[in-house]
Amino acid sequence: MKRLPLLFILFIALSAHDLFIKLDTYFLKPNQKAQLYLFNGTFETTENEISRDRMQHVQLVGPAGKQVPEEAQWTDRNKATYLSFKTGVAGTYVAGVSVKPGTIALSADEFNEYLKHDGVLDVLASREKQKQLTQPSRELYAKHVKAIFQVGDELSEHYKDVLGYPVEFVPQQNPYALHEGDELEVQLLENGKPLANHYVYAGFSEAAKHSHAHQEAEHHHDEVQQKTDKKGMVSIKLEHEGQWYLRCIRMVESKSDTLDYESNWATLTFEVR
Template sequence: MKKAAVGLALALAATSAPAHDLWLVAYRYQVEPGGSVRILASTGMNFPASTNALDPLRIERFVMSGPAGSAERSDWIREGTLLAASIQFDLPGIHLVGLELKPHPIELTADEFREYLEHEGLAEAAALRRERGEEDRPGREVYSKHVKTLFLVGAGPETGFDRPIGLRIEIIPLQNPFLVRPGGELPVRVLFQGDPLAGVPVVLGREGLGEGNFLFRGKTDARGEVSVPV
């Protein structure tokens, strides 16, 4: 089964060409209690391939959350174009792993910024630049990246999938992702600083689609929710 990635396209979590996408990648997401998983932080534009390794100094937070609570970690190591960490899961149930990068400034030419806004579906930002007469000026922003993934350990309990782990921007599944079947839908809620975030693009990609291609583009409703086809 091809791996899937659900991601945000926000000015706060930019996915422009100079600021590549970030994913947490593992090659199994179900493990028995006491088992371990090697997890990779991959950055690039063609999921799940990584074009260059993150600077560990850019990591603001690396957190695990499971049935016994949450814990901060800092044990990433460089492996070529990746950062890697080994995680052991002792208790049965659903465990969440999250990674946040520190805010980082970027400046794009007017053409690059226009293309970025169009690609990411940020029509309101583009309209605001037009209203201000800024279309021909360089675009500047401060972006950060916030990613997480889930693991099922043993036979359950299959609760906790919707537990927020305190990321600045976070996608919360409203159904257990491990129970969603192909052809179904996964409803999610997007949070910003813990509150629902309305009107933001949400995209779905998977391995093999290639750069800039998505299976689905949607936008959150007034409750910060959108249903993503699986």
Template sequence: MLMLAPLAKAHEFWLVPHDAQTGLEQKVVFELRVGPTWPGVQTPRIENLVNWFKAKDAQGEWNVAGRDHTFAVGNFTTRVPGATLVGMRTNSAHLELSATEFNQYLNEEGLNEVIKTRERFGLSDAPGRENFSRCAKSIVLVDGQSQGYDERIGLPLELIPQTDPLALDIGKPFVIQLLFLGEPLPNTLIKAQLKADPVVELTATSDSQGQVEFALPSAGLWLFNAVHMEPSSEDDSDWESLWASMTVQLSKNPSE
């Protein structure tokens, strides 16, 4: 239970590859981090956490190897040049927060429709009962190439770059699209955080195509996050949510 507690209360949950840009036939090891921002807390792979954990490249998909009770939560060996997409879908878990904590969480994640619904039904002072699961994604760029970076790996809530990670123009739009069950998700807060000291954090709300534009100030390892919440049909909860994350190492456009 002590190990489960930080996992339940930390909204951000992300995969960190030891080598986000690497060569062919190289082993890539992943850590899990939880927390409100970088560097987060390194977390072991607990029992019953993972629903599926897979990788996808130009040759197809395969399951990522990994063991419970370890900090190295998964690993694979790169196979082809370009982007290798990695996705982890967790099993559903239950969370109950006091009204104050739940309202703060809703505000932080920009879940305005949920706030309005609670107000409309006189539930703003009621505790928050929620079933949630995570959709963590990471993009590993192999052999200095990035083709395939804009493909899906099949997470129910998935962040997808629309701009080449190896062609970052500082201060110009870097576009991210958010999909829910394969369809663009509008009006959703998306956060962008650069692993730096101090951490750089930007926010934007998705448009009708589920897209946001960030004028990113620097290359580096970036974390993107979004949360989607809907009413739950389960007896033990009022809300069902998906928490999406994506890590990717961005590099400057060589022409800069």
């Protein structure tokens, strides 16, 4: 078995960060003070905060309309970024955050391992086919994350609101009308249109508690891989109670002279009881 150098493993662990919106519980009461937080790392471990100047298109959408949080509502603690807010009337809500693009330059080995680690298998296969596995890469990346949470007992239709991100997941049923053992259909959109034949990964955590410990970044062991159909759909069997996520990375070759690839990352989180 080929062993990777320790510093190389640490590089992959620190660079391949998914971003998630999380809550300790996704079931809240009407007019309750609450917090959501951003995890940048894995679904269970965060490695760093998200600075305010990188956030854009932050919104909370529910039965009373859209709220745009003020900067003073955000705080950083233990490598996570927290948003304090107050819920409104009963219903199903969606929260969204988009993070401005950044760039990263990687050696050929680093980039190939990152593609394998994070499941960007179409790009990895393309590099192999075009004999580009020895070429380094410069990538422009951006992250767009959503969470669906339930306030009170009354369900509403906001779970399927499209927030207009470059890539986003849109459930086709209300997750809070479903239970363990049911199936949830989710559509993946790119610029508002179905994204077909694309890798999507889903996983869950039974524990509501979260960790800020520095650990090697690995996705949850229960993560499953699917590909979207021609309508951009995947069907996720909710086999366990707990907090669930979907994630994907949409990466394409760049037309810029200074970049090799451009990527948009998307995640969606919710809870099953």
